[in-house]
Amino acid sequence: MREVLEVDARKEYGSNLLIAPIGAIEKADASFRVIHDGTHKVQVNPRIRARDQHKCPGTGELKTVMRSSMKACKSVFGLTGDVKRAHRLPRVWQAEWGLQACKLSGDTVWLNEVGTFGMGPAAYHWARESGGMGRACLYLMQNRWFYQLLYADDFNWISSGAFAVDDIVLAIFFLCILGVPMSWKKFHGGLQYEWVGYWSDLRHRRLGISEGRADWLVRWMSKALVAGSVCIEEFKSVLGRMGFAMRALETFRPFLGPLYAWSSAVPVRTFLPLPVMIRLILIYLKGRLKEGSRTAPCGCSQGLTKEHFRADAKAEGEDVRIGGWECLDSDDVGTARWFSETITRANAPWVFEAGEPFRTIATLELLATLCCLVAFPRDSSIARPEEPRALLTLGGSTDNLGNKFVVSKLQTTKYPLVCVLMEIAALMHQAGESLDLQWVPRLQNIEADQLTNGDFRGFDPANRVRVDISKHRWVVLNSMLQQGRALYSVIREGRIESSKRKLDKFAGPTFKNQKSFRERDPWQ
Template sequence: LRVLYIFAGRPRKCDLHTSLLALSMKVGFTLTMKEVDLLRAAGDDVQDENSYWESLMKSVDQREWDVVIATPPCHTHSRARNSWQTSPGPRPLRSLDHPWGFPWLSGKNLRQCEVANICIERTFDAIARAHQAGAFHLVEHPEDLGTTLSGESPASLWQAPQLMDLQALTGACTWALYQCSLGAPSPRPTRLFSDLPAAKLEPFQGWPVFNKNRKYLGPLPTACGHVHDYKLLGRLADGFFRTSPTAAYLAEMCEWLAQLIVRSFFEGALEGGGKTTNAARPRKSSLKPAADQASRASSVARHTPEVQFAEATVPAPGNLSEAVDSEAEDQEVDKMSFSNQGPPITTFWDGKAAPFNDGFGLCSPGRMVMALALGKVKEQPFSGEKLESLRSQWCALLPDPAQAASVPEFQPFLLFALGQSLCKMGDPDWQVIADSPDSYASGVPVGVGIKMPRAKFVFRKKVKWRKYDDSEAIFDMKNYSSAHAVEDDLEKQFRSEELLGMMYPTSMAVARQDYPGSRLRVAAQGALRKPDGSYRALHDGTHGVRVNNEILMRDQLEFPGPREDAAAMEAARRVIPGVHFCLAADVRKAHRRVLRRKADWGLMACRSHEGSETIWVKRVGTFGIGSIAYWWGRLAAAAGRFVLRLCLNSFVFMSIFADDLKVVAGGADKWKVLLRVFMAWIMIGAPFAWEKFRGGLELDWIGYWLDYTRFELGVSERRTLWLCKWLEGAGGGQVVQMRRFAEGLGRLGFAARALVWLKPFLAPLYAWAAAVPEGTALKPPLLVQLTVAFLLDNLQNENRGRISCATPEVSKGELFRTDSKGADDCVVLGGWETNGAVDTMNARWFSLTLTREQVPFLFKEGKGSSWSSTSSELLASMVALQLFGPDPGRGARAAGEITCSAGTDNQANESL
């Protein structure tokens, strides 16, 4: 192993060289290491570009080193300098606005900054040349913690755009840590930057994140969790500043860095003191991705030294399924991270900011490909033997492997394994899976006669409830006419579900004995023909049996929609440029995969044949029972969070809407990420409808069209064609059936969730529909006809049927000032641009004279145009908005605030 260490500092008894040498003897490899620093030798002057530095880089170019380490001096970047006003010490030499040094520096301070700048430039040069030569690199420097308590913004190495470019070039990762977890007497938040394979498994990955005021949000937690007496401000007894000793690594830090390097080169090197031979060194050009490094990665994970971080400051949740009514407690839920780092994504859609919702709960971490995308996989593609082997390895990692490997009766999911895994991951809702009286493993309640649970860490509190029809209680209902003609088909379907354990037949007498009184309710069945010719049984849990009327849900189900898709696209475009691929899948009979508790089975009884004494009793959830959407959503959310956490730091967005799953991945490893996601779902036991897999660079998902090449979304082609056909039938002065009109209006409302420009034009349509009886047929009024024609014209325009997902430009400053002048024969509109506090001598301006012939609506006989000052001033503002407003480009979104506040002779425009 050949290591070049630049800016190594003074020789010490326990330094990185010592730690690597100790590992070389333990593991069995030969170490060659060169340490460079002026503090070691007068000749190690990296400032001399023409001689020493170039000779050093020549050795890198000639592939003499496997790893290049650079730890440039950080004394000119120290945050402690920003406390000079309250604690004696050196003053700051640079800031966020002046990262290379204040322009007024002179003398000693200027020289310090110049030397440090050269070291930083040498670091960038070393990284680039190491990568070109096939060597790995490692850089360390203090973390960028954003603004100080006094409001100052210190400079940081990590603010340099060159590092972003180098990351894109080398594929490096960056992560942070508290050095006190490695023996330091103070927290010493530190950031590292490396392309070593083992580095990708370190916690707290990602660049620093800040809020709008540049307050640090992560990835490091707010506090290290330790109590430290050592202070970094002031001087020591010997007169040196307290920050001086922190320039050198402690022994534990050196040992940790050494192990990070060795684990990247020698597979199994640290296992139980075992030896390894001097195998061929893994140059980056020869390193193979995930498949060949799986065993190495697992070895790295097993032998990473344990870093002791603070215990969670959130109290142990106990049984988090218990009902909690306190509004104050509900309001605190969003602040709890449960192993997630940073704040949740915020969407900006339809002029409103809202939290991102992927369907996996408030605590969600958040976030064979071609064959699947083309729908060519018709059955589970992974062999049973390999799948069982994977599940066995999974269960072996859990506290109770035997229980984890068992599958509860009547269910496909490995619920015990999922529950134990979520518990180890710190998930707040793990107990409901298999460790509570009414768990998914034992059966969840329908909700009749009990108070439904409150999962406050997964769902927001429900505050509105649907009102069900208040029908007479009849606990033995007759089937609907749609089911009478297909009774044999219904029974055939029931028989097939009996084989799956979803329901069972019994006699009415036995059913009444098993479920006495109101615990037995035989619901009416309807039948809906499916495209393949089979029939879907429709269970009416409301009329007569009144099951739904007696269920009171306390959690609000939320599903992802256009705003979440737009936010995901914007993140994909900004964070991981390049090609993004998406896959969509359906969970087969998803709502039928949730076991109900045995005491409630009688509440979901039905018949296939009218008048038959044979009763079919359902063991699992069914459409028509209101609580099943909640119970399936909660289970899917838990499974989704488990899968997302397995993805570690891969770029992936995963969303679920009922039983429709969508996964988007980007970056060089996107194909493996997609396979990992679906392999994890299969490992859990998710029964996919393989023939319904679809995907690509564009995707039709839940009725919306998502384009990951242009980062646009709209309504799917099929829905758009339906709407255009409906609009054609509703326009042109034709007689319209109000039932049909109401159906189309509902679909327009769905489309308006994506095409938000539709919303203002729906008002006259809703107003007319509300005023006309449902069963009538009549000709729409003129305003409705004009609106319908306008909507049809725009929906047929491709540019209007798609909306950009780019974050809208928001201007919070003043854009322009305008005024108007009314005369007898003309109107003069004028204004100038003020955006960015432009001086009036240099500002753009306009003056527009309009005649009576051009704007007759602004004139009156005998009054000229002076009477229309309100309208003309507003017209001037509209002209200025076109001239000086944001230029969002094709299909982009924009938002602006326009304040008409001065220069008017009335207050009409101010009230608009």
């Protein structure tokens, strides 16, 4: 920072001399982080238009690295590090120093010659500066198995082989030569460590959240279930933490759909009882986390997924059918296992609740996929015992393009589609597998379409598998369908929206000096 007289600064910068207020944020170690407020008074940040964006690595990139490590070598080592005061490294053009001015007292002002915390360009230019240094570091490694992930100013180096530690040390040494200041006290690593909130287990190729964060979620859900009601403002904050955790724990992600739908339909400043469906979801998530499912296997890279089955559904008036056949070993339908079931008001009344069954055709298509998973279970002996679970991904095909994206994201808020998706996720979690659902044109899905029309020509009756939807012991499907009907009917009818408007009208003022939920109960 440069100290100059305010009179001289105004002569040089004129109207571009914007003196912003300065704040201080208390950190966990009782120190303070000085923040330059370039948003509210001086309005510098709102006027900035970024020419492009930058993307930081997350769980997807970490899983890709772990899957790749299975081919490279069984021994993998990781280390994380932090850049000290990274936002102060990019230098600012001298003509723009006045846009980052601040003042304590007297006739002098302080001009920031580099990026500062609280100004948008600091992160923008640091991302490009660090990107160049990161590429140079990777060029130095040449063909070594070496990965370098950078989230803001947090590095994650992962290397494999006999020289894994040497490669990481060389990368850090090279960055230090380039002038990157490191915060050495924040370095940690090994075979199991935490990086930007996610827990990495390189030995077993698993990714998830730390034990402390999982225990915090279990305690909060237990407290909410015992109380029977929650503060919606706090519930939204916890839902954000759950969303962060479920980016790694993908098989739990569908269970957040009803939570998002309910939280968005109720007023914030209220204390409401938990609907039954929300309670069931919290009980399920609490049980899975309590049993130790805070990490999930990453699987391995095997190229294109083999197609295991094809499914289809039909809804024309009261004629509703689902069908599917197994195509893993052969394309010959005469030797394949297959199923075809008729949906009636007796075995699946929820299909007819929306009126015409064709309104739930996407759910029926996904139900056919679910029945394929039940009718054609994968042989557990395929996976090799010395390798982690979930090495194989089940491949399926459907002619509903929307379901491809629903299964890929494992998230939806639509009822009853979300209930079927939750059942698929629960089955995948129990088996330690994943599902890769692909789309095929209807003309290439003739065999499954034939089954939905009741045409069994070419299929061997001895290979038929019966799936009784009403009597099968589903994991969560029946309870979610029963209780979801009540929750989503209230949301659709607008009763909660009406309550929201009334309560917001008479709600008291908010207290800005009250600490946020993040400050009251940190997630560590």
